[in-house]
Amino acid sequence: MARTYTAQSNNVSVSAVQDLMSIQTTSGMVAEIDELVLGQVTATTIGNLRTSFKRFSGAYSIGSAGTSVTPRPHVFGDSAATCTARGNDTTQTSGGTAVTLDSDALNVVNGYNKLPAPEDRWSFTISQAFVWSLDSAPSGAETMSVRVTFREIV
């Protein structure tokens, strides 16, 4: 059985390199990343930015300076997530063992959407972190919304 959750950071001013969103599996849960979405309402001209997706394990330090995000269950009345989420950490996750799973580029005018085929989704075992990193800074502060939809594999 799997439970689906969305972690979202809504209308946040982004002006620096950061962990847009991170999902930690904690000690009691494994998870799979279903979908990643980014949108913004500020820029009206092309702004190409680098982005990457990472797995952290071992003695890593999760990012800080952003906020702790409450993942929302998709099913009404479902349990609160066991995985924890953070958004917009300008002090990025570091240490431990980091593996870059993929990297990409996005144009802020178009936003970004990544919806892997079910058999291609990244999964994370206990005590790991998924990090969606923005690797280059926007030309100016942009109000962005970011969401990560994930499933806990019970």
Add this chain to the structure above:
Amino acid sequence: MIERDLVVLAVHGEGDRVTVNKLQEHRNRLSAIKDAADEPPDVIVVLRDPDQGFRIEWPVETWEEVEEWKKMVGFDKSTRHWKLGATIKVRFGA
């Protein structure tokens, strides 16, 4: 009276009132609908019975209660990270 030791499995949501209000202030500037000046907390504490695996979820409703949970659970002021793994004693009684 029933008493049980439960372990803090997860804490969701930002525990810092100033940060929450600052983020909402930014959103309010973009919105025609202005929300309240002081945002309510969006914090959920997830506790687990270490022997049985049963869970209790506690939605924290006031900032005063958030401060109480910070003392019980542990909260790093510099990083604003909740700590996990503390043991909380829960009592049920009429």
